[in-house]
Amino acid sequence: MSxxxxxxxxxxxxxxxxxxxxxxxxxxxxxxMGADVxxxxxxxxxxxxxxxxxLQATVRGDDYSExxxxxxxxxxxxxxxxxxxxxxxxxxxxEVFYRLAANADVVLEGFRPGVTExxxxxxxxxxxxxxxxxxxxxxxxxxxxxxxxxxxxxINYVSxxxxxxxxxxxxxxxxxxxxxxxxxxxxxxxAAFAICVALLARRRTGRGQYIDLAxxxxxxxLLTGIGxxxxxxxxxxxxxxHRMNGGEAYYNTYETADGKWISIGSVEPWFFxxxxxxxxxxxxxxxxxxxxxxxxxxxxxxxxFKTKTRAEWLAxxxxxxxxxxxxxxxxxxxxxxxxxxxGMVAELPVAGIGMVRQVGVGPKLSETPGQVRGPAxxxxxxxxxxxxxxxxxxxxxxxxxxxxxxx
Amino acid sequence: MPGExxxxxxxxxxxxxxxxxxxxxxxxxxxxMGAEVxxxxxxxxxxxxxxxxxRPDVRxxxxxxxxxxxxxxxxxxxxxxxxxxxxxxxxxxELFYRLVDEADVVLEGYRPGVSExxxxxxxxxxxxxxxxxxxxxxxxxxxxxxxxxxxxxINYIAxxxxxxxxxxxxxxxxxxxxxxxxxxxxxxxAAFAITVALLAREETGRGQYVDMAxxEGVMSLITGLASTFFADGAVIAPEEHRxxxxWAYYNVYETADGKWLSIGSVEPWFFxxxxxxxxxxxxxxxxYSTDAALREEMAxxxxxxFKTKTRDAWFQxxxxxxxxxxxxxxxxxxxADSHNRERGMVVELEAPGVGPVKQxxxxxxxxxxPGRVRHTAPYPGQDTDAILASxxxxxxxxADLRAREVVA
Numbered sequence: 001m002s003x004x005x006x007x008x009x010x011x012x013x014x015x016x017x018x019x020x021x022x023x024x025x026x027x028x029x030x031x032x033m034g035a036d037v038x039x040x041x042x043x044x045x046x047x048x049x050x051x052x053x054x055l056q057a058t059v060r061g062d063d064y065s066e067x068x069x070x071x072x073x074x075x076x077x078x079x080x081x082x083x084x085x086x087x088x089x090x091x092x093x094x095e096v097f098y099r100l101a102a103n104a105d106v107v108l109e110g111f112r113p114g115v116t117e118x119x120x121x122x123x124x125x126x127x128x129x130x131x132x133x134x135x136x137x138x139x140x141x142x143x144x145x146x147x148x149x150x151x152x153x154x155i156n157y158v159s160x161x162x163x164x165x166x167x168x169x170x171x172x173x174x175x176x177x178x179x180x181x182x183x184x185x186x187x188x189x190x191a192a193f194a195i196c197v198a199l200l201a202r203r204r205t206g207r208g209q210y211i212d213l214a215x216x217x218x219x220x221x222l223l224t225g226i227g228x229x230x231x232x233x234x235x236x237x238x239x240x241x242h243r244m245n246g247g248e249a250y251y252n253t254y255e256t257a258d259g260k261w262i263s264i265g266s267v268e269p270w271f272f273x274x275x276x277x278x279x280x281x282x283x284x285x286x287x288x289x290x291x292x293x294x295x296x297x298x299x300x301x302x303x304x305f306k307t308k309t310r311a312e313w314l315a316x317x318x319x320x321x322x323x324x325x326x327x328x329x330x331x332x333x334x335x336x337x338x339x340x341x342x343g344m345v346a347e348l349p350v351a352g353i354g355m356v357r358q359v360g361v362g363p364k365l366s367e368t369p370g371q372v373r374g375p376a377x378x379x380x381x382x383x384x385x386x387x388x389x390x391x392x393x394x395x396x397x398x399x400x401x402x403x404x405x406x407x
Numbered sequence: 408m409p410g411e412x413x414x415x416x417x418x419x420x421x422x423x424x425x426x427x428x429x430x431x432x433x434x435x436x437x438x439x440m441g442a443e444v445x446x447x448x449x450x451x452x453x454x455x456x457x458x459x460x461x462r463p464d465v466r467x468x469x470x471x472x473x474x475x476x477x478x479x480x481x482x483x484x485x486x487x488x489x490x491x492x493x494x495x496x497x498x499x500x501e502l503f504y505r506l507v508d509e510a511d512v513v514l515e516g517y518r519p520g521v522s523e524x525x526x527x528x529x530x531x532x533x534x535x536x537x538x539x540x541x542x543x544x545x546x547x548x549x550x551x552x553x554x555x556x557x558x559x560x561i562n563y564i565a566x567x568x569x570x571x572x573x574x575x576x577x578x579x580x581x582x583x584x585x586x587x588x589x590x591x592x593x594x595x596x597a598a599f600a601i602t603v604a605l606l607a608r609e610e611t612g613r614g615q616y617v618d619m620a621x622x623e624g625v626m627s628l629i630t631g632l633a634s635t636f637f638a639d640g641a642v643i644a645p646e647e648h649r650x651x652x653x654w655a656y657y658n659v660y661e662t663a664d665g666k667w668l669s670i671g672s673v674e675p676w677f678f679x680x681x682x683x684x685x686x687x688x689x690x691x692x693x694x695y696s697t698d699a700a701l702r703e704e705m706a707x708x709x710x711x712x713f714k715t716k717t718r719d720a721w722f723q724x725x726x727x728x729x730x731x732x733x734x735x736x737x738x739x740x741x742x743a744d745s746h747n748r749e750r751g752m753v754v755e756l757e758a759p760g761v762g763p764v765k766q767x768x769x770x771x772x773x774x775x776x777p778g779r780v781r782h783t784a785p786y787p788g789q790d791t792d793a794i795l796a797s798x799x800x801x802x803x804x805x806a807d808l809r810a811r812e813v814v815a
Contacts, residue, residue: 008607021631028630033603074638076630123774142772147746150726153671154650155657156733162741164659164669167583168575173659174667174735175574175581178643178650184628185591186770189599194771196602197440201415201776203609209775220741220752221770222590224435224482225428230738231765232480237584237738244560244584251561253570253579261580263570265559318556325562327580330636330643333568333626341551344626357637362592362627363600364548367615368607 007034008368012199015040015100016081017121018110021179022187022215023138024077027108029192031080032361032370035106038386039078040097041379043085043407064378073350076358078376084387085380085407088119092405099390101126101133105208106195110138113148123210133208134198138191142214154215157182161219166226168239169246175239186218243267249297250275250288253327254305261327262310264301268323275322279304334359346372380407414441415776419605422447422506423487424527425516428585429593429621430544431483434514436598438486439769439778442512445794446484447503448787450491450815469786479758482766484784490795491788491815494525498813505798507532507539511614512601516544519554529616539614540604544597548620560621563588567625572632574645575652592624649673655706656681656694659735660713667735668718670709674731681730685712742767758783788815 012035016027024039031037072078084100087093101107107126109116116122116137123135140157141147147160158164158181168175194211202208220227226244229235240246246253250266266272273285281300287293305313310326317324328336334345334357346360361370383406387397400406419442423434438444466484467477478484490506493499507513513532515522522528522543529541546563547553553566564570564587565580574581597619604615626633632650635641646652652659656672672678672694679691690705713721718734725732736744742753742765752768761783769778791814795805808814 006607006611008603011610012606025630029599029627071638074634076634141746142750145746145749147726150733151677151729152731152733153657153673155659155669155671156731159659159667159669159733159735160741160744160747162736162738163584163586165667165735165737167573168581169578172575172578173652173661175578175583175645176651176657176659177573177581177583177587178569178629178632178648180569180587180625180628181583181591184630185587185595189591189595189628190770193436193595193599193602194773196599196606197415197771198773198776200419200602200605201773204413204418205775207775209773211774212772213770214750216747217750217752217768217770217772220747220767221436222586222595223584223738223741224432224767225590226584226738227742227767228480228482230742232476235738239581242584244582246579246582251559251582253561253565253582255579261565261571263561263565263580265561267559271557321557323558323562325556325558325565327565327571328568329571330568330629330633331640333566334633334636336566338547338551338553339566339622339626342548342620342623344623359626359630359633360623362596362619362623363603364618364620364623365600365604365607365615366617367611367613368604 006368007371008365009033009035012036012106013104014038014106014108015104016108018108018138020110021077022183023108023110023191025184025188026138026191026195027081028077028079029189030106030195032372034368034370037081038100038382039081039083039377040100041083041085043087043093043380044089044404068378070353072378073353073356073375074358075376079358080371080373081377082382082386083377083379084383087405088121090403090405092400092403094120096387096390096400096406097121098126098129100386102130104130105132105134105199107133107135108138108191108195109136112151113137113139113143127208127210131207132202134195134202134211135208136191136195136211136213138187138213138215140214141216143212147216154179154182157186157215157219161186161216161223163219163223166237166239166242166245170240181222182215182219186222187213187215190218190221248294249301252298252301254301256305256310256313257307258309260310262305262313263325263327265323271322274320278317278320278322348372348375350375383407413776414779415773416440416442419443419512420510421445421512421514422510423514425514425544427516428483428589430514430516430597432590432594433544433597433601434487435483435485436595437512437601439780441776441778444487445506445790446487446489446785447506448489448491450493450499450788451495451812466787469789474786475758475760478786479761479764479783480766481784485766486781487785488790488794489785489787490791493813494527496813498808500526502795502798502814503527504532504535506794507536510536511538511540511605513539513541514544514597514601515542518557519543519545519549533614533616537613538608540601540608540617541614542597542601542617542619544593544619544621546620547622549618560585560588563592563622564625567622567629569625569629572643572645572648572651576646580645587628588621588625592628593619593621596624596627655702655709658706660710662713662718662721663715664717666718668713668721669733669735671731677729677731680728681725684725684728684730685709754780756780756783791815
């Protein structure tokens, strides 16, 4: 995918101290757009409760074995990045990090509030050395407020943000929308946006700043439209009670003859009228928003969609203006001809592994398009290179490695 | 909310041609950060199939108390100005071009091809203003086989593979409101892309075209899940994955009062502590067990245990124990919660002629150039005269343009 086109964020250097998903996704978005993203990873053995109790499902290749290399190749959140391993708990390690920060534009971290101070990599310390630094702390609940120290994951942030309670089918537990809303959208993507905003502000002010981004706040922001209805009309959304969560026939999912699902989003009356015509009940168009008819229309649509396979319905409906789409599995989504034609499956050659597929770049920029330039590094793959860039002599590097200051 | 600090995007002018939710949310994010956002709305009556068959929307006008109220609560319009122009008239288009000469960003959400028909496409506008960043938000993008297909959020998440993962066994896929495509993969991703293009312009001196397909925004938002699929071929069915309710340690549980509690004990140390608290420390080592019978036994125990206390009692207990826990809130609970309020996520502002109104606040908290809600949404055309005057159009000419419905 690489080309000779310039990259939008060329020359922007990001130090990424974050782990897990939200931060790495945010810095991946910046890296896709050309930023030089450096993952600052741990050196020395994990200590405390993390020692020896690794999470089961980690996609980060953490060693140089064949399986580790394969995992790294597929780990899209690490693509386009470099990796240095530093023991930030040692004075020398911290000094290495300070030298990196002196030449960086952005620091991104996702520790629990208070940890960066303990490690000496907090905003006050770093901005004193580099006032142009944009520093983004991405946390579950933010740096202030009663829940600042509460631990959590996506499921919890969407709970407390009021999103999860709206999602599901009647009589069943709320349905968990994977970790898209808090981790990816309200966390990583919102952080990438905020960082770019701060970089734009820096062009004018000459100074960086601190960004406190809570994923729980990000979730609430994504509910701005629904929140507006709540504040103005007192709207509460029980599952399946509203046009946006399965309460209406015209915006819903229907099972087809082959046990697959189809989605119908005929919000506009002219689209719904066309759908009703095709399904043989033009009269339903007149009662699209009639609450008394809702269950009857839903029942009819359920029956009708059961009479053909999903493919047959799509052949019939896709050429019509009715707002329809197949409910795809991941496999179907990433083999669909449109997704492939639009570059949403990036293929990159990885030495020793072969051709590796990853999700492509979402926004398509005409002059400085985002690129997938290379796979995730193995931990510490660029340690020597980066230390050299910071002016460290080979002997010092060797000594630091021996002392496990870096790895 | 310091009144003096300049917004981060002060001096950036955005012309927003978009309707509905995704574009307006994207430009709201830019406006919150200080950009000057001008809504370019229609003048003249709706024509064709849209005439007379309107469904209720949140955009109100200044003619009735209800219209004023709707406008005040319409958070998407906040911090913006509004001009109404009939783009189908040559004079209207010319006025729009003059606005473009002074603009940094144009955002539009028409079906592909419409902006060309209206003469407000990227090629036309960038010829006049090469520094312009032009973002088209659409369902499926400006090319490819589905380019002309109509759709809404539910369709984009279906096509992107997200919707099929969401739900409980034996139920239809559960619709995650319109958060993932409209707001996240659409509006927010567009706002991000626009800032990226503005940063690039600092180096290249030129604007560019951004083709933002909501379906692709959604695909980007499932990058991690897709990685696992590409690496291992793992296709995710509802309630079969650790992130969609397949495991006891990451799930929702009903409590004694019929409310729900979410547990996200991914880390083994959190899970071990949770099992201790629930009276079954021996489950701690079986967190990831693939033994179906044992998994069901654990889930059953969790379900029974959580039924013994109210949601809020559990939240308090587990909060103090350092467990990843949260109450599953209704909207009113979410916006009344002390933490969310203390974080400024509910803003109250005075709407002229309406009184105090509440809106969702600004998520990222900036130390030097904080985002702000400066004022409520404008009525359609509220700033038409002021904006035309700033272009040097004289008052008698404005009156004439109004009389001929070129502007309103």
